[in-house]
Amino acid sequence: MSKTNKPPIIWLNVTIFLGTFLLATLGVTWYGIAYGYTAHHWVWLVISFIFCGMSITAGYHRLWSHKTYNAHPVMRYIFAIGGAFALQNSILHWSSDHRVHHKHVDNNDKDPYSAKRGFWYSHIGWMLREYQASRYTDYKNCRDIQKDPVVMWQHKYYVPLALLMNVGLPIGLGLLYGDLLGFMLVIGALRLVLSHHTTFFINSLAHVWGSQPYTTKNTARDNGVLAFLTFGEGYHNFHHIFEHDYRNGIRWWQFDPTKWLIKSCSWFGLTSDLKRVSSYKIEKARLARTLQVAKIKAVSLPDSDRIVAMIEHEFQLLVSKLKEYDDLKKQCIKDAKHNVKQKYEQALLSIQLEQLERHLKLKKQQWRHLVNNPQQALS
Ligand SMILES: [Zn+2]
Numbered sequence: 027m028s029k030t031n032k033p034p035i036i037w038l039n040v041t042i043f044l045g046t047f048l049l050a051t052l053g054v055t056w057y058g059i060a061y062g063y064t065a066h067h068w069v070w071l072v073i074s075f076i077f078c079g080m081s082i083t084a085g086y087h088r089l090w091s092h093k094t095y096n097a098h099p100v101m102r103y104i105f106a107i108g109g110a111f112a113l114q115n116s117i118l119h120w121s122s123d124h125r126v127h128h129k130h131v132d133n134n135d136k137d138p139y140s141a142k143r144g145f146w147y148s149h150i151g152w153m154l155r156e157y158q159a160s161r162y163t164d165y166k167n168c169r170d171i172q173k174d175p176v177v178m179w180q181h182k183y184y185v186p187l188a189l190l191m192n193v194g195l196p197i198g199l200g201l202l203y204g205d206l207l208g209f210m211l212v213i214g215a216l217r218l219v220l221s222h223h224t225t226f227f228i229n230s231l232a233h234v235w236g237s238q239p240y241t242t243k244n245t246a247r248d249n250g251v252l253a254f255l256t257f258g259e260g261y262h263n264f265h266h267i268f269e270h271d272y273r274n275g276i277r278w279w280q281f282d283p284t285k286w287l288i289k290s291c292s293w294f295g296l297t298s299d300l301k302r303v304s305s306y307k308i309e310k311a312r313l314a315r316t317l318q319v320a321k322i323k324a325v326s327l328p329d330s331d332r333i334v335a336m337i338e339h340e341f342q343l344l345v346s347k348l349k350e351y352d353d354l355k356k357q358c359i360k361d362a363k364h365n366v367k368q369k370y371e372q373a374l375l376s377i378q379l380e381q382l383e384r385h386l387k388l389k390k391q392q393w394r395h396l397v398n399n400p401q402q403a404l405s
Pocket residue numbers: 127228229233246262266
């Protein structure tokens with residue numbers, strides 16, 4: 027797009043982003059030097075930052091955009107209010123954008139925040155001009171969530187809710203603790219800027235910085251640092267391939283507090299129907315990715331065609347073993363649930379499963395060795 031036919035600037039957004047940024051940097055620093063802050067300011071900063079962040083990740087993103095679980099109306103109202111506090115537009119608008127992002131990821135003409143249009147554009151630039159003006163008429167890619175009264179209530183009252191949370195709440199806290207300007211700066215401006223930019227990192231940094239353990243079909247990356255800043259959303263490579271999984275960080279050691287929140291709420295009946303992709307599919311994607319790397323390595327070796335054929339053969343064997351293990355595991359769980367088998371049959375099945383597990387472990391070790399040393403495929 028040439029400079030002359032760029033769409034018009036959205037002055038409201040520019041004013042909000044620039045104004046809050048200046049207040050959060052210069053204003054907060056000046057006030058701190060001149061008057062200082064108390065522990066109350068910082069505690070409320072943390073609380074409000076978490077409230078905004080989790081409302082976006084657990085609510086806007088994993089609940090409404092991707093429908094990875096169901097939530098009790100109480101949870102939905104909390105997320106709707108927290109989302110207005112995060113000032114990232116209504117649930118309906120946000121989810122519509124996000125669904126288009128997933129559907130057309132990296133397509134510069136269709137993805138609203140395509141990372142291929144550069145860091146600045148995907149981070150914030152896409153919101154500074156009327157790039158999407160023609161798109162929002164009926165939010166037709168979000169017909170399903172339009173049936174949720176909480177979504178429509180928040181969409182209708184988005185502006186008063188956003189004002190209440192972003193102006194009313196800091197004023198209220200300021201009056202409570204006797205420091206109006208201090209709370210306006212810390213909870214009004216600093217919290218908003220931190221919340222905005224950490225979320226925006228998912229569209230920008232999480233598409234350029236990190237690893238791609240599952241797929242290279244798009245630019246999304248897994249990044250532990252970003253996961254830490256974004257309540258678990260940094261495992262973006264996993265998320266783009268398995269968007270219907272309520273988890274983003276699937277390993278126990280991966281930092282994904284959004285997943286922990288959704289899971290722990292399910293123990294109290296506040297969330298339900300948590301969707302997970304089968305471990306077979308996840309493992310298969312990981313293996314396919316290592317196969318891709320091994321093939322690239324093998325190309326430069328002598329007799330590369332034969333090496334590639336051998337690696338592919340090993341890959342197929344491993345995947346079929348994986349499937350066998352997965353099927354047997356499912357069978358075990360099903361039988362245990364329905365208690366259909368006799369005790370000795372169940373014991374036999376679990377011995378089989380253990381054997382298969384050991385075999386699979388060995389196969390995986392061999393596979394790892396092979397993909398690191400592809401020339402050994404011929405030996
Ligand atoms: Zn993305």
